[in-house]
Amino acid sequence: MTAVTAVTAATTKAAGALDLDKLFAARLHAVRVRPYLATALFALHVVESRRVPTMAVDRHWRCYVSPGFVERTSEEELAAVWVHEVSHLLRDHHGRGDRVARERGLHGPGERLRINIAADFEINDDVFGDGLVRPEGAVQPAAVGLPEGQLMEDYLRRFGLGPHTQHMAWLDCGSGADGLERDWDLGEDGAHGLSEQERDxxxxxxxxxxxxxxGNAPSGWKRWAQEAFHPPQPWRELLGAAVRSATSGSGAGDDYTYSRPSRRSAGVPGAVLPSLRRRPPRVCVVIDTSGSVSDGELGSALLEVAAISRAVGGRRDLVTVVPCDASARIAHPLCQAEGIVLIGGGGTDLRTGFATALRSGARPDVIVVLTDGQTPWPSTRPPCRTVVGLFPRERRSAGSWDEDEGHYVPDGPPDWARVVEIG
Known part of the structure; x- marks a missing residue:
């Protein structure tokens, strides 16, 4: 190194400029210990920023780096932070954060901080070790008494901000971690961002x-890779949209009433004509409780019942639940959902569930069926809309089915039902 070069380097370091040599050496270390992440690590474009506490990413694959953080952090810890930040982008925490914020009404910087913490929990439980040291301050699920191995959405349901999370208030992994754009983001039109096709x-x-x-990747990354090749269907959104569409269509909830006579009565002297008024729609949920439906699927079904009530405006008093295997139980009002017992375990005949739903009190405007599809269906279309949430099953040959009597191959849901595959 010449004297002039040495003086220039010393001047740059004194001015607090970003030490790119150290930063990129740390990235090479990350590539050596996590070679399967090499493409993602080299796809990140570095942006020097004194407004981030450590390192942060935006949804366009820019990595904002604090010069002071690089200076005071070892190369080994910087390698771990590289892997942590790129994990946010690979796991689409920004897109998932936006979705969960919309679904659960998580507004404001406090809730976005909670999303950032939950995303960190998902990453940090298995990202370190095997050549990657744990950086100082890396948050773990155990800090709030939660187990490892869960997803961001699961963690969000199980902790809130408080004294036990006060030491995490400094976290800011950027919009790439929680979906909330910062004022220091370069944005969609900024330089060196990746397009959606390039990110995919x-x-x-x-x-x-x-x-x-x-064999070289943790279980969390293996699960992610499988979903990257076979992305899961957003069935919760589809099911909610199907229910909302069914309950908002013409005829659902429409009824004639004399409480406000029709204006056409003036043209018929001596007669009072009823007017057509829209009332909140009634929904009956038929849950398949046969032996072919697992306890986990039944638990998922109960969660979907609550989601269905939100899809119709939160009127739990207008939603009833009918557990059904070979015979149907009584229709339970959803306002007493905590007392609903999903009794079953036998064969399946959802025709009795349809019959019970149509006989229960006021006739429903929409019937929602949650089933694995191993059932006979009504031969005629019911006098209301039908949405079927179908638990996935492998297709088998005709000789492999046996539901109590002979060999039984179930028909698919009828054409008059709107079908959404669950899971």
Whole structure:
């Protein structure tokens, strides 16, 4: 190194400029210990910023880096932070954060901080070790008494902000971690961002690297890689949309009433004509409780019942539940959902569930069926809309089914039902 070069380097360091040599050396270390993440790590574009506490990412794959943080952090810890930040982007925490914020009404910076913490929990439980040191201050689920191995959405349901999270208030992994754009983000039109197609290509290459050498990746990354090749259907959104569509369509909830006579009565002297008025729609949920439906699926069904009540405006008094295997139980009002017992375990005949739903009090405007589909269906269309939430099952040959009597191959849901595959 010449004297002039040495003086220039010393001046730059004194001015607090970003030490790119150290930062990129740390990235090379991360690539050596996590080779399947190489494509993603090299896809990040570095942006020097004194407004981030450590390192942060935006949804366009820019990595904002604090010069002071790089200066005071060892190369080994910086490698771990590289892996942590790129994990937010690969796991689409920004998109998932936006979705969960909309679904659960999580507004404001406090709730976005909670999303950031939950996303960190999902990453940090298995990202370190095997050549990657744990950085100082890396948050763990155990800090709030939660188990490892869960997803961001699961963690969000189980902790809130308080004294036990006060030491995490400094966290800011950027909009790439929680979906909330910062004022220091370069934004969609800024330089060096990746397009949506380029981001998808990076994820695909990383997933290829993980599945090609599965023994080198933690279980969380293996699960992610499988979903990258076979993305799960957003069935909760589809089911909610199907229920809302069924309850808002013409005829659902419409009824004639004399409480406000029709204006056409003036044209018929001596007669009072009823007017057509819209009332809140009634929904009956038929839950398949046969032996072929697992306890986990029944638990999921109860969660969906609550979601269905939100899809119709939160009127729990207008939603009833009918547990059904080979015979149907009584229709329970949802306002007493905590007391509903899903009794069953036998064969399946949802025709009795339809019959009970149509006989229970006021006729429903929409019937929602949650089932694995191993059932006979009504031969005629019921006098209301029908939405079927179908638990996934492998298709088998005709000789492999046996439901109490002979070999039984179930028909698919009828054409008059709107079908959404669950899971």
């Amino acid at each position: 290509a990076v994820r695909f290459r990383v997933a290829q690297g993980i599945t090609g050498r599965p």
